[in-house]
Amino acid sequence: MGTYRTKSALARALSVSAAALLAAGLASGARAQALDDKYWIELQGYFPSIDTDATISRTGAPGTDIDLENDLGMNKHETLPAVRLGARFADRFIVTGEYYRLDRNGSRAADRDLVFDGDTFAASTTIDSKMSSDIYRLTIGYLFLKNDTYEVGAGIGLHATDFELRLRGDVRVGAQALQTDTRRKSFLAPQPTIGVFGVYQPTSKFVVNGRVDYLSVTVGDYGGGITNIEANVAYRATNMIQVGAGWRYVAYDLEIDKKNYQGDLDYNFSGPTIFLRLGFH
Known part of the structure; x- marks a missing residue:
């Protein structure tokens, strides 16, 4: 119930923020010159290929390195x-x-x-599984180079990812006996990042953006690193509207060390993006 309320609150907040920025832009006669934008909203479609390996261990029961796509049948493309x-x-x-x-x-x-998490899911039995990840990212950057055609900056940020991983199937309870059980793990992993970014506007109609974020650090019960790389090109269809396409790569190498379990998660996805961007001057 708490997770549902958090997601509902986030959706409301994004809706209110988007409406406020749109109203402000329309009221001010917005122009979509990327180097001069004061506010912007971007709606993106992302089409990644995904590769995921997860291990959840308990004392006396080392976990199996599970390939979620090959072992559990999860989609490799979304x-x-x-x-x-x-x-x-x-x-x-x-x-x-x-x-x-x-x-x-x-x-x-x-x-x-x-x-997985102390249970042995038996070979030849069907395992139903689910994995979800809600990814929240906040960055603050400073432009140390800036002129009429380009900007270059550096910043700090936070990737906070709310993971849930669940397996349900027949597990071994003795030499021969089986019983159906469900194992579920959920956790919110905060990962700070540092990065560089840039914008290049060669003409009034085209805008090129790129950024790289990375950091490997331990925060509380979580360690490992995260990498985020993206690049895109946008075309100014009107004074306010930009449309574009790009490529994005995100990789997690996450280590979890809780009192009652330990885990490793390698979670990579990459692929093309398309987007609609509204810029307000």
């Missing part, structure tokens, strides 16, 4: 929406926020025993 908001302050400070969600299900007969 389509997901993303929302991004941005604002410029004092000419050189830029703040951006982003949300997107990846939600997958799988069902497959196991070709080997899979140990």
Whole structure:
């Protein structure tokens, strides 16, 4: 129930923010010159290929390295929406926020025993699985180079990812006996990042954006690193509206060390994006 309320609140907040920025832009006669935008809204379609490996261990029951796509039958390709908001302050400070969600299900007969969170899911039985990740990203950047055709900056940020992983199937309870059980793990992993970004506007009609974010650090019960790389090209269809396409790569190498379990998660996705961006001057 708490997770549902959080997601509902986030959706309301994004809707209110988008409406407020749109109203402000229309009221001010907005122009979509990327180097001069004070506020922007981006609605994105993302089409990634996905590769996921997860291990959840308990004391005395080391977990199996499970390939979620090959072992559990989860989709290797997905389509997901993303929302991004941005604002410029004092000419050189830029703040951006982003949300997107990846939600997958799988069902497959196991070709080997899979140990997950202390349960041994038996070979040849069907395992129903689910994995979802809600990704929230906030970055604050400073432009250290700026002229009429390009900007280059650096910033700090936070990737906070709300994961849920669930397996249901027949597990071993003795030498021969089986019983149906469900194992579920959910956790919110905060990962700070540092990065560089740039904008290049060679003509009044075309805008090129790129950024790289990375950091490997331990925060509380979570360690490992995250990498985010993206690049895109936009075309100014009107004074306010930009349409474009790009490529994005995101990789997690996450280690979890809780009192009652330990985990490893390698979670990579990459693919093309298309987007609609509204810029307000």
